[in-house]
Amino acid sequence: MTGIYVHIPFCLQKCNYCDFCSYPSMLSRAYTYCDALVRETESYCDKKISADTIYFGGGTPSILNCAQLEKVLNAIIGNFDISPNAEITIEANPGTVTKEKAKDFKTIGFNRVSLGAQSFCDKELSLLGRIHTADDTKNCYELLRNAGFENISLDLMYAIPGQNMLSLSSSASQLLNLAPEHISCYGLKIEEGTPFEQMLERGEITEKGDDEYADMYAFICNTLKEAGYSQYELSNFAKKGFESRHNIKYWLGDDYVGLGAAAASKLGSNRFTHCADIEDYMKNFKNDESYELSNEDAMSEFMFLSLRLTQAGASKEEFEKRFGISIEKVFPKAIRKHTSNGMLLDEGDRYILAPKAYYISNYVLSDFV
Ligand code: SF4
Structure with missing residues (x-):
């Protein structure tokens, strides 16, 4: 929903x-x-x-x-x-x-x-x-x-x-x-x-x-x-x-509607953000930005956001359901690097950040971008 x-x-x-x-x-x-x-x-x-x-x-x-x-x-x-x-x-x-x-x-x-x-x-x-x-x-x-x-x-x-x-x-x-x-x-x-x-x-x-x-x-x-x-x-x-x-x-990449000045919306692959100027917004809900997210960017975003959820993490099944390909096939290097350095844990059905990676999460997450 x-x-x-x-x-x-x-x-x-x-x-x-x-x-x-x-x-x-x-x-x-x-x-x-x-x-x-x-x-x-x-x-x-x-x-x-x-x-x-x-x-x-x-x-x-x-x-x-x-x-x-x-x-x-x-x-x-x-x-x-x-x-x-x-x-x-x-x-x-x-x-x-x-x-x-x-x-x-x-x-x-x-x-x-x-x-x-x-x-x-x-x-x-x-x-x-x-x-x-x-x-x-x-x-x-x-x-x-x-x-x-x-x-x-x-x-x-x-x-x-x-x-x-x-x-x-x-x-x-x-x-x-x-x-x-x-x-x-x-x-x-x-x-x-x-x-x-x-x-x-x-x-x-x-x-x-x-x-x-x-x-x-x-x-x-x-x-x-x-x-x-x-x-x-x-x-x-x-x-x-x-x-x-x-x-x-x-964090799960679900849809959201943003109402008001500067509010961002995501409906499927469509993204749009209203202008921050209140007067312009009130005139016509003008957007500053509007674009369709590429599949590649959507996959990066999925990893970048869902790995912030420390327990739910990045679900392998959900990734395949959305993109028709496995996480390992899209991000082989990042997965290899961070599972071997212990920053990323393979929990079978999902990947989660190791607690020691919380402090340097950007170092790990940026490899999925
Ligand atoms: S000025 Fe900014 S940080 Fe302060 S209350 Fe308003 S929105 Fe929050």
Whole structure:
């Protein structure tokens, strides 16, 4: 089944590390933007697409008011064939959710929240340019729990400039005290065009070296494992049964429809990405990019993405079913090299990355591209 992604490109302020499609101070355009989302949704009504996940991401979807969210969600439910047990996620940022809003999220139909905690150290949050403190995150989490959310994901960031093992460990333990069902961990990379890039050039911050980066990642993997979370994807951890059904679709190469500015879609071999400019999107859902994926690229993508799933890995049967040829015939060198150096494990019906390869996954995965 297909997944539906809805991009909400509004934020209260731009974080210093952010290179996502998100605009501060444009919230006044949110009504018009939601109308455009409804129109785009209606353009799918004849296609009879069945979907079992809906994901409102951003940006900061939680800064929309509930009438706006409800309008868009209802349009999706009305124009797609949505399964009754669909996973319906909203990304939220602490500082943008009130008690009433948390309850309304539930009433509208969201059943999962992904909360952008990032760190529980106020100094780090301030450097990141986040709008909230650690206490705001804890309060927001409590509001969501009290509203009845039984599936909450928290984001945790590592390799933040100035972060050390002590502060990472403190953030991890404060996060674990909240006992979320799901945790996404991201290593900070300083991206082009962000305020962090300028701060780096001015010598105001330093970027973590490879060793420290790998040490922090290893620390997180071990700590979350000891706390009972399963690392089902290189950067994602969950209690049993709470893996993100929506994100798994990306790694398995399933279809997805992206609605909104900068949203990407994959329908069979067709790929298209809307322009990031909100005004252009609202005029005509203009695409920046649209192409058909070649068979060769599709095979590389299958390996590159599915090997990120640490347990499911790259299924030999699924590969043959999709492409009519075996993994070994298409990638003989990469398979030979990485099974003999112990980075790739042949589990009979699938290939998976060896745990020691998690830290250097790009080294292995790039051989399939
Ligand atoms: S809240 Fe998220 S999307 Fe918005 S500016 Fe910060 S990192 Fe970017």
